[in-house]
Amino acid sequence: MTRHEQETIIRFDAENAQVNIFTAYAPARARIERRGYAPHRISHLNGREVGWFYRLPYAEFKWRVTGAGRATRALSDDQRQTLAARGRSLAGIRPGANRSRNSSNFSASVGANGKIPPDPEQVRAGRPVP
Numbered sequence: 001m002t003r004h005e006q007e008t009i010i011r012f013d014a015e016n017a018q019v020n021i022f023t024a025y026a027p028a029r030a031r032i033e034r035r036g037y038a039p040h041r042i043s044h045l046n047g048r049e050v051g052w053f054y055r056l057p058y059a060e061f062k063w064r065v066t067g068a069g070r071a072t073r074a075l076s077d078d079q080r081q082t083l084a085a086r087g088r089s090l091a092g093i094r095p096g097a098n099r100s101r102n103s104s105n106f107s108a109s110v111g112a113n114g115k116i117p118p119d120p121e122q123v124r125a126g127r128p129v130p
Contacts, residue, residue, distance in 0.1 A: 019061040
């Protein structure tokens with residue numbers, strides 16, 4: 001089965017207060033079954049299981065969308081400073097320290113593998129590199 005065919009379809013039925021889910025994507029199947037649901041029907045192709053159909057009570061179904069359209073919480077300057085201080089203390093960063101190496105364009109310091117390369121000053125000083 002190609003990646004294009006590995007789909008999951010979620011259908012809400014307001015009249016029966018249930019959610020019908022079809023999936024041909026094994027990770028989605030595993031996630032549903034870990035939560036205690038069993039398929040009510042299984043699709044086969046050449047003797048192999050290729051699709052699973054589930055029925056869930058609408059009240060037990062949770063769905064969330066994240067990404068670019070995600071609503072953000074509006075913070076006052078005091079709240080922002082309090083959260084920043086808490087984050088610094090959890091990360092072990094002393095207050096007032098500027099951790100970015102290039103504050104005008106921080107993304108330029110990310111390597112091709114997506115990781116931030118070690119700070120040369122920390123390496124020279126013999127400090128542990130996070």
